[in-house]
Amino acid sequence: MSEDVDTHIIERYDLHKRLGKGAYGIVWKAVDRRVRETVALKKIFDAFRNQTDAQRTFREIMFLQEFGRHPNIIKLYNVLKADNNRDIYLVFEFMEADLHNVIKKLTILKDIHKQYIMCQLFRAVRFLHSGNVLHRDLKPSNVLLDADCRVKLADFGLARSLSQIEDYPEGQNMPELTEYVATRWYRSPEILLAAKCYTKGVDMWSLGCILAEMLLGHALFPGTSTINQIERIMNTIPRPSKLDIESIGSQYASSVLEKMPRRPQKPLELYLTNSDHQAIDLVQRLLIFAPHKRLNVDQCLVHPYVLQFHSPMDEPALNYDILLPLPDHIQLSIDDYRNKLYEMIQENRTYVKRIQHNRVISNNSNQKFKSHNTTTTTTATTRKATTTTTTAAATTTTKAITTTTTMTAAPLMNTNGQTIAANGRLSSVIRRSSSNHAIRTMKQQSVMQPKAPIAQAECSDTDYDTARSIYRPASIDKPKNTDTVMIENRQSRERAQSVETPQNGTVCRERTASSSSKVRPRRYSQHRTGIFSSFRKNI
Structure with a gap:
């Protein structure tokens, strides 16, 4: 089992079991000899074999370093070089299963599990x-689970910063967006129809497909080709209007949809006959042709289907945009990606740029920056790591679902707007003041429950991307006053029922309420021909 692993890796990690092997890599369940923690050790074969693979490896490591502190995103513990200077090792926290294999078991997931996962x-x-x-690239095999139904989102190789797309220099052609993003079954209509620009709605569509798959026990749109995928979607969702078709910015959409055979539609509710009406409503609000009409993620969190798990204190958000240190709109040379990554490993430092929302504050100035909502200055003070717990009782008498999640401290900054790395070095960061709240500190709470049947499923061989479960001592939550709980639930449900999505056209970037009211006009990338070369363009 260890013949494929370098000696310096064997000295540090005790390999227990091979979890999967594919053309691009191999994954083991291992134990870190230094701290005795179970991890997932992933070896990527020839990680820099070509520009595409090099860029994907670089993206994943950069984004995981930034987002891994969230309790529902997989943590990347370490990045290690191989002796041959071609392969690379990634060390993740260990998780017992992925959602794809859990769904295949059919009887494992109860309604309460599905709500909690979503x-x-x-x-x-x-x-x-x-x-x-x-x-x-949201799909069930990239959603990892442990025995307590805790969710970790994995595989960031196709992640993309919208800021780097929007800030492309004026007067130049926008970069061509990746055509084959996401697995076909979970691609949104605008991606399938080769849209020139897409929004956060592509992820919301994929989430709708994931929920539908949990409810059905199999994929909702298992297309055999791009055209077949479009046909399956159009035979299920409501017919889009002319304005809806124009809103996605595809030159071929009208022509492709006109040539589609007109078959009798089978609405979503006929597929989901055995599902709760709130679950059906959420799927219907996500699987809408026009991206700007889909629910956004904030609206989803107050939807009645998941409202019982909604807790604003457990739903942190960033008040800055994330940009990769290398330009993402073009593929650089293999050496560029390799050298930058190895430089990061050697210096133990991240190069991700954080640009705070609203206005820029110079790093070289002596001005101390303040929040819109506070009068205190930001200094290089240490923030303690905190832990948050959300507990849900299952409707069945046999199992309960419990989550214990850990939030690490936000980046430390000095008064000149520079981020202090973990090793004490300074990392230059352009910062903008924001009215958004930073990640809040939360009182430590934790509960340990018996293992749920999630452990019966294992992770997919090719899509397994991670590592360890963490158990902590039990504690008892203070009960709330019954009247207070009823008032809170009623107010939350009223918010969910009053959710409305904007009916005006989309733009390439979704802005927060604190953003400037001046919206830049939509800019397009170079169009792709691909499979639609035989169709006429819209006039």
């Missing part, structure tokens, strides 16, 4: 979207 997914995606980053 709530955690919404929290993870909210964290990404608040940093203006798209995941672009």
Whole structure:
């Protein structure tokens, strides 16, 4: 089992079991000899074999370093070089299963599990979207679970910063967006129809497909080709209007949809006949043709289907945009990606840029920056890591669902707007003041429950991307006053029922309420021909 592993890796990690092997890598369940923790050790074969693989490896490591502190995003513990200077080792926290294999078991997931899983997914995606980053590959095999139904989102190789797309220099052609993002079954209509620009709505569509798959026990749109995928979608969702078709910015959408055979539609509710009406409503609000009409992740978190798990204190968001240190709109040379990554490993330092929302404050100035909502200055003070717990009782008498999540401290900054790395070095960061709240500190709470049947499923061989479960001592939560709980639930449900999505056209970037009211006009990338070369363009 250890013949494929370098000696210096064997000296540090005790390999217990091979979890999967594919053309691009191999994954083991291992134990870190230094701290005696169970981890997932992933070896990527020839990680820099070509520009595409090099860029994907670089993206994943950069984004995981930034987002891994969220309790519902997989943690990357370490990045290690191989002796041959071609392979690379990634050390993740260990998780027992992925959602794809859990769904295949059919009898494992009860309604309460499905609601809890979706709530955690919404929290993870909210964290990404608040940093203006798209995941672009949301699917059940990238959703990892432990025995207590805790969710970790994995595989950030296709993630993309919207800020880097929007800030492309004026007067130049926008970069061509990746055509084959996401697995086909979970791709949104705008991606399938080769849209020139897409929004956070692509992730929301994928979340709708994941929920539908949990409810059905199999994929909702298992297309055999791109055209077949479009046909399956159009035969299920409501017919889009002309304005809806124009809103996605595809030159081929009208022509492709006109040529589609008109078959009798089978609405979503006919597929989901055995599902709760609130679950059906949430799927219907996510699987809408026009991206701007889909629910956003904040609206999903207050939807009645997941409302019982909604807790604003457990749903942190970033108040800055995330940008990669290398330009993401073009593929650089293999050496560029390798050298930058090895430089990061050697210096034990991250190069991700954080650009705070609203106005820029110079790093070289002596001005201390303040929040819109506070009068205190930001200094290089140590913030303690905190732990948050959300507990849900299952409707069945046999199992309960409990989550224990750990939040690490936000980046430390000095008064000149520079981030202090873990090793004490300074990392230059352009900062903008924001009215958004930073990640809040939370009182430590934790509960340990008997293992749920999630452990019966294992992770997919090819999609397994992670590592360890953490158990902590039990504590008892203080009961709330019954009247207070009823008032809180009623107010939350009223918010959920009053949710409305904007009916005006979309723009390439979704802005917060604190953002400037001046919206830049939509800018397009170079169009792709691909499979639609035989179709005429819209006039």
